[in-house]
Amino acid sequence: MTPRLGVNYTPSQGWFHHWLDFDLDAVRADLDSIAGLGLDHIRVFPLWPLFQPNRALIRPRAVEQLVALVDAAAERGLDVNVDGLQGHLSSFDFLPAWTGTWHRRNIFTDADVVAAEAEYLRTLAAALADRPNFLGMTVGNEINQFSGPPHPDPDRIGPVQAEAWLRLMLDACERGAPGKLHLHAEYDAAWYQDDHAFTPGQAARLGFATAVHSWVFNGTAQRHGHAGVATEHHAAYLIELSKAWATDAHRPVWLQEVGAPAPLIPPDHAAAFASATIANALDCTDLWGITWWCSHDVARSLADFPELEYTLGLLGNDRRVKPAGAAVARVAEELRSGPAPAPLPRTTALVVDVGEPETAPRRATCAPGGEVFEAWAALTARGVRPALVLADRAQDPAHLAARGITEVVTAAEAR
Template sequence: MTPRFGVNYTPSQGWFHHWLDFDIDAVRADLDSVARLGLDHIRVFPLWPLFQPNRTLIRPRAVEQLVALVDAAAEHGLDVNVDGLQGHLSSFDFLPSWTATWHRRNIFTDPDVVAAEAEYLRTLAAALADRPNFLGMTVGNEINQFSGPPHPDPDPIGPAEADAWLRLMLDACERGAPGKLHLHAEYDAAWYQDDHAFTPAQAARLGFATAVHSWVFNGTAQRHGHAGVATEHHAAYMIELSKAWATDPHRPVWLQEVGAPAPVVPPEHAAAFATATIEGALDCADVWGVTWWCSHDVARSLADFPELEYTLGLLTNDREIKPAGTAVARAVAELRDRGYAPRPRTTALVVDVGDSLTAPRRAGCAPGGEVFEAWAALTAQGVRPALVLADRAADAEHLAARGITEVVTPAQAR
């Protein structure tokens, strides 16, 4: 399996508000600039309130525009993954009015809301099911952030409710487009926050692949510096961490979001960070693909974004390639020249989080935690560690299936 390379598509004109003034010619121009980088897919983001403004109204014209975008991508040789429930993007929440204020209902547990979400996902998937370049649906972009702190107005749930909701949403995607590559994606609280409702087990066992979103502004770069081993290998760490929970030793892992956020990664270092991050990720087995965040910069004419959001693009608003874009294009070309055959990671670091389903002690996996820091230290020594759950550390069959011949604890690693 040769990993796929793509980009999260942020329109150069109007950001995701472009759905309000949809211009297929502008989209085609954007996609042409993406294709020039040698990429093979994009991930796109309908804004949920614009597509389903009422619980029982999914706007046909909006769905037609999404189909038109997917068809335009095909013209440029690009496959498409569609995120459904937006949800949350670049610090802004986009929830329909029928879930808020006077109609406030829990988006994970209210029966009417959940049924409407499922129908929305099914409708989008069904509209695209016959498009050969439609990869499949992602349930939503980091929608786990609505389930609890630090969100200012969360919809509280527990792991059992999160599990039930994810299964319903994935089933809706499958009913709409049977056999496509449907998955879900969380931000790193699922891996790093003790009491978070969405768990590593859900991420690594539900859906066709495990989605990893790697952002080093989570304390990694602040602690280790922009060029530290832990920073440049953070994506690889999250890939390997996900493998600790996977029941299939060769489950695909999709590095679905990764970017170079300023100022923790200085703009002049973005290209080097991109090169190191991709090299680290491709040193892991079973990587389905790498999808950079993002395609085009956010225009400075748009207000109130966090500063880092304005400069994450591989291309400018004028569709000119930035140094990070050149670095990603070079990585794509080099991968195609040399192929993909990472060596087995024979040494595994033990991850003890308590019960593996609810992971009550997963904070040890976060930056500063004993697992994270031990993995970074071993990586700095050239060890190339894997990660294995404590309850599997003596399972000879599991270790053999992953090519692991040595198991060490964080204390031994230090």
């Protein structure tokens, strides 16, 4: 199957605050500019406090506006994934008032809050279930960041509680829209942070696909430079790392967020970074698709965003195509022109030893600067195309054969 190529939709007018003054004509113009790039899907973000301002109130008008957006996308040949619990976007938290201050309750464990979250996800999914272009729900955007540090005021949980919560949320999505492609998505603490509650195993085993979010401001570009092998292959590394925990040898992986953050990726290098990152991701087997972050720049008239957030768009705030947008459009045209040969299996696998694999207490070895990360980058620089395999599977002939692995090396051997 040809991998999908799409974009995370950031409205050109008002950013995600556009839900407060929803203008379907402005949305249509944005979607026209996205379709003009030749992309095939978008990921959209309702703001949770605006859609469910009270625990017992999911605003019908807000749901109608979401349906109208999905229908407008269908008119332009765009499929839609909907993130439910927003949650967290571009450094801002969007939690309903009924979860904080005087009503402070843990969003992962409080029974009333969890039931309300489940009903919210079910309601959104049900409203879209009959739309052919509705792909499915993502539980929330990097909501794992609320579970512990470095969040300044986290709702602390452990891995058992995180998994129970994920299963409840995914079940709610399935009840609302049976058979759609429902999944969950975390930022890379799930893969890189030793004590993080959301684990690689949960990411690689729950939901229809594994979602990975690749951001090279995590130490990768700082260590390896804007055009370094590790930087241009970071997304591919996360795709391959996720496969180490998957129980299905051919589980789909969705590169659901990846972008070119300035100044670590200089603006005049953004197009080259996009081309290289996408090409390297497409060299991974079982890739469901790539969804670039993001569609349109954030307007400079909006205050307090981190500087990098203003320039991540493939299109400007004026809907003009930027060089990175033109680069992504060229890839989209190539994908439409006919199926490319499927990537070959990666026959050499690097061993990932994180301790007990379910809680992965030594995940930092997989992070930028860690032994596994740097060994994988070194192998890649030598043209090896490495896979990754957990230490407890490194001598399992059936597992290796299912993945096409014929050689296993340790980090020490890779160096």
